Amino acid sequence: MAIFVSYQLNVSFVICPFKNPIKKSLLLLKSSLFIFAFIIISCKKESKYIPVSENDIFASTEQIPDSHFLGDQNCKECHKDQFKAWKGSDHDKAMQLADSTSVLGDFNNEKFTSQGVTSRFYKKEGGFYVNTEGPDGKNHDYKIVYTFGITPLQQYIVAFPDGRFQCLRTAWDSVKNKWFDLYPDFKVVHSEWLHWSRGGLNWNTMCSDCHSTNVRKNYDFKTNSYHTKYALINVNCEACHGPGKQHVDDVKRLGNNYTATGTMQMxxxxxxxxxxxxxxxxxxxxxxxxxxxxxxxxxxxxxxxxxxxxxxxxxxxxxxxxxxxxxxxxxxxxxxxxxxxxxxxxxxxxxxxxxxxxxxxxxxxxxxxxxxxxxxxxxxxxxxxxxxxxxxxxxxxxxxxxxxxxxxxxxxxxxxxxxxxxxxxxxxxxxxxxxxxxxxxxxxxxxxxxxxxxLAPGITGQPNAHTGLIELANNIKQPEMARASAVKALSNYNTENFINNYLKWLNDASPLVRGASVDVLSEINNADLVKSFLPLLNDPKRSVRIKAFYGLSALSESQVPETYKQSYQKVKKEFFTHINTNSDFVGGRIKEANYYLKQGNMKKGIEGYESALKLDNINNQARLTLANLYYNNKEYNKAEAAFKTVMEQEPEYGPAYYSLALMFAELERTDDAIVQLKKASEKMPDNIRVYYNLSLLYDKKQDQKNAENSLVKGLKIDGNNESLLYALAYHYSKHDQPEKAKNILVRLVQLYPNNPQYANFLQQLSPKG
Structure with a gap:
């Protein structure tokens, strides 16, 4: 019986700052259907991985009161030279209130046009304003409330409802003294996540944590709003050195007898x-x-x-x-x-x-x-x-x-x-x-x-490069970053062939290597492998513990051994804190959805993907996965609508047509399936599976000529393709053309001598005696 080969949707969500958005067209990256990668920071070098007690590893998550941050004027009293050097620096000017001293741009009724959008910068009642395209595609007046940076460019921030602050896409070149578009060759529609008024240029999520001191994002998932707070508006002394209250109290109390107490950083x-x-x-x-x-x-x-x-x-x-x-x-x-x-x-x-x-x-x-x-x-x-x-x-x-x-x-x-x-x-x-x-x-x-x-041969998928990747990953003299990246790249070569390597790397001295290993193994649905993550619930690094918990998603709490129950509960709390912290990202919502899907909760998984699309309705990577989830949940009308929405928004994206065709085929809507597969062949003419499945559909309709032509078209692209050759041989045999079938089978035997199926098939077609 013929089996349709489904298209495995491989996607990775890139959570990136607004500075350089990725091209809008869909990116298919190496990741499984339910594993989505975030974009992401680094490591502290260790000589040996030794799991430590819970008291040591579960670092405090308590937030520091703003009152513990005293401001640069307190630092200046004792550290005049350091203050003088810092004053006016990029850190000092990281973020400022917009006023006549901080704003560098020309707001004298200046106009700037890029990608069909005209922005006008002007002053009114002592304030600075811009008239530009808003989230509805129409121009509106917005007041500038903050400046961002100083050189070589300065950006401007606008206050939006629900606690949002948005960074304009048009910035001021403080070297050449002119307005310019941060992405002049990149057209962004007002409804897209990357539009300046939406998620891609949102200050609360993308910028605040590094441009101010003691930031708490305070995103509310239920209301989709922010109540972001910070102690100091810019990157102040205490952003690097830590809150100064204890230090100042000690100095005042001890005077000339003061010695460092270890309360300060850097x-x-x-x-x-x-x-x-x-x-x-x-x-x-x-x-x-x-x-x-x-x-x-x-x-x-x-x-x-x-x-x-x-x-x-x-x-x-x-x-x-x-x-x-x-x-x-x-x-x-x-x-x-x-x-x-x-x-x-x-x-x-x-x-x-x-x-x-x-x-x-x-x-x-x-x-x-x-x-x-x-x-x-x-x-x-x-x-x-x-x-x-x-x-x-x-x-x-x-x-x-x-x-x-x-x-x-x-x-x-x-x-x-x-x-x-x-x-x-x-x-x-x-x-x-x-x-x-x-x-x-x-x-x-x-x-x-x-x-x-x-590393380069492995990342680019060169034949037999897996050997070099394993050598690199095992070489502790090489940088952790390179070793961990080799671990990740090895997944290009069928992870299941290297299970023992990955199991060993779960205990590596490098937390980057451990984390990368968990990420890769999490993509394999194997209960025994999942259990290997249990010791990492006691990993010294919170990020690795959380990755391990996510990898354990397919394990119910009742299946967790008693010795890990307490750690499991603690890391579960860390995991959902991590999820909630990132729930204003599409990727954050998808990660939670995937957790529930691994738990077998299809309803919550679907709700998670639907929620993600509320943040970014043009994210067709998420929509394709949602369409497949609808299909698996027998919500066929919703699945069809989702696939067609992708086609409307990305008309040249072939996999959407292909996936819809496969669904139609399994629903016995053969004519509709053929229509979609023909479109898929136009969008991705080098995809062999399109021709293979199209031939099966024509054969089902007893359209012998088109069934044959489809396979021949595919073989013109890849003349030695095993699946196409065998399908064509079977087609000729089925339709009383034994000589043609034998010619192809002879070729198959020559190309794939280790497969006895072809020789046996050839023997069946050859006359006895």
């Missing part, structure tokens, strides 16, 4: 990796796991980092989308050798400590490296600058140039293989072939092994 005694982790809270793509940051525990008790994978990184780990520096820096040899942010940047002004190559010369001997014998460029030129070879950058948000902090040697050979960038071709504006030939003339063969030599 001190001169903070170790390099700890310092980097503390900066990282705001300088990385992250998923949040705690309700609010309270300086308790470590970074991974509050956040988990986005690993190296497309479309955030190139396959070799270089920046593609924004990663906010940290994800790159922990890949580097600099980080591995205890270089920290403050070795290059002044901690308070944030400026570089030295100009030009003098910055690198702090550690790298000038006579060896700052010479044409090393860089092969004339001294004093751009090419002779260390950063231009080892820290190439990209522009984000229209005019914000940021350098890649992974500090790597250009690899034109990898550019040719994997499409990754290299500084040579980028600077000289030539192709990668020229760059590789020039590299070999100057340096010869590549003489250093970088983790990307094993």
């Amino acid at each position: 001190t001169l005694n903070t170790k390099p990796h700890d310092l980097v982790d503390q900066c990282a809270r705001c300088h990385i793509r992250r998923e949040q796991f705690s309700e609010a940051f309270n300086f308790e525990g470590t970074l991974l008790d509050h956040y988990f980092p986005q690993l190296i994978e497309e479309p955030i990184y190139y396959p070799d780990g270089q920046i593609l989308d924004e990663d906010y520096v940290y994800g790159s820096f922990i890949q580097s040899k600099m980080y591995q050798n205890n270089v920290a942010c403050n070795n290059c940047h002044d901690s308070h002004s944030l400026k570089l400590k030295f100009e030009g190559n003098a910055l690198c010369a702090q550690c790298h001997i000038p006579e060896k490296f700052n010479t044409p014998k090393h860089h092969f460029h004339d001294m004093g030129t751009e090419g002779a600058q260390c950063v231009n070879c080892h820290m190439p950058g990209k522009y984000y948000m229209g005019n914000d140039f940021r350098r890649d902090h992974s500090f790597r040697i250009p690899r034109p050979d990898q550019s040719l293989q994997y499409g990754t960038p290299n500084a040579c071709a980028g600077c000289h504006k030539k192709d990668n072939t020229w760059a590789w030939e020039s590299f070999q003339k100057l340096f010869g063969a590549v003489d250093s092994i970088h983790f990307s030599d094993k």
Whole structure:
């Protein structure tokens, strides 16, 4: 009996700051139907994974009262030099009330037009206003209440109902003194999540946690509203050093007898990796796991980092989308050798400590490296600058140039293989072939092994690259970021083939590796594997514990062993805090929906996806999954309507037509199924399964000619496709064309000699004697 091959919907929801939205067209990424990835922060290095007692691992989640944050004027009394350096910095100006001193943009009735939208900036009654397109597609007047940043651009924030604050898409270029569109080549419709008036540019969710001090988002799911609070409007001294009340009280009480009591963060005694982790809270793509940051525990008790994978990184780990520096820096040899942010940047002004190559010369001997014998460029030129070879950058948000902090040697050979960038071709504006030939003339063969030599082939799905990924993941001398990314990339090669590797990595010393392993294994519906997550309920890192709990979703509470009951209940509370904290994201609502689906609760799963679409009605990734859920729940009319909505919004997206066709076929609506499959073949002509299933449908209607033609069309695309060849052989045999069937079977036997089915079929068709 013929079996229709269903289309497995693989999607991943990207929760990203507004700075660089992903192209609206649907992205199919490696993830199972019910596993959705968030975008996300980092790790604290450990030498060995030793589960600790509950008293140690369940760090306090208590929020700090605003009254414990005393403000910069209190700090200034004793720390005049530090205050002077900080004053006017990007941290100081991270967010300000909009007034005549803070607003840099031209609000003298200036007009700016981009993507068909005209915005007018003007003043009224001492305030600053903009007339621009609102959430209904019509122009309205909005008052500017806050400024955001200072250089190289300044954004402006508008107050909306229900406690929302929205960041305008049009920003002020404070270097060139002009208005500009953050995404000039990116058309956004007013009803989309990425429109400035909606979720993609919402300050409460996307910006507040890192631009102000002691932020509590306070999102209310029931009313879909915010009551966001902060202690200090900007990135104040205490945003980095922690609340100052105890410190000031101790100083006043002890006077000249005061000695450090350990109440402050980021001190001169903070170790390099700890310092980097503390900066990282705001300088990385992250998923949040705690309700609010309270300086308790470590970074991974509050956040988990986005690993190296497309479309955030190139396959070799270089920046593609924004990663906010940290994800790159922990890949580097600099980080591995205890270089920290403050070795290059002044901690308070944030400026570089030295100009030009003098910055690198702090550690790298000038006579060896700052010479044409090393860089092969004339001294004093751009090419002779260390950063231009080892820290190439990209522009984000229209005019914000940021350098890649992974500090790597250009690899034109990898550019040719994997499409990754290299500084040579980028600077000289030539192709990668020229760059590789020039590299070999100057340096010869590549003489250093970088983790990307094993990671890039795996991320791009090269044949047999799994071996290199396993080697990289097992190599504790390699960066944790690279190892964890290798663990994730190995799932490209059928996870079930590497179960023993993953089970071992669940106990790895690196929390990033443990977390990545849980994420991958969570996609496999295997009760025995699920039980392997139980010990991780006592993991030292909250983010890993929560991932483990999510992985245990398919296990009912009654199935949890008595020894883990108490930890299970505690992590369950952490999990739902994490879910509630992210419930104003589409991805947060989907994660909760998936939890209930794993629990077997189809009703709540469907409700979760419906809820997600209320936040973003144009999110067709979610809608496709919802359509399949409707179908599985026998709500066929709703499923059909959902599929057709996807087609209306994304008319060129072939999988929607394909999925609807398969549903029609199983509902015995053969003619409707054929119509949709023909459309699917037009949208994705290289998808072999379309032709295979179309042939089965024609055969069912006894349309022998079209059944044959469909298979022949597919074989023109992939002449050695096993399924199509066998189906065509069966078709010829069924319709009394044995010679044609035998010719194809002979070919199948040659191509796939280890499959006895083809030889037996051929023998049945051959005359005896």
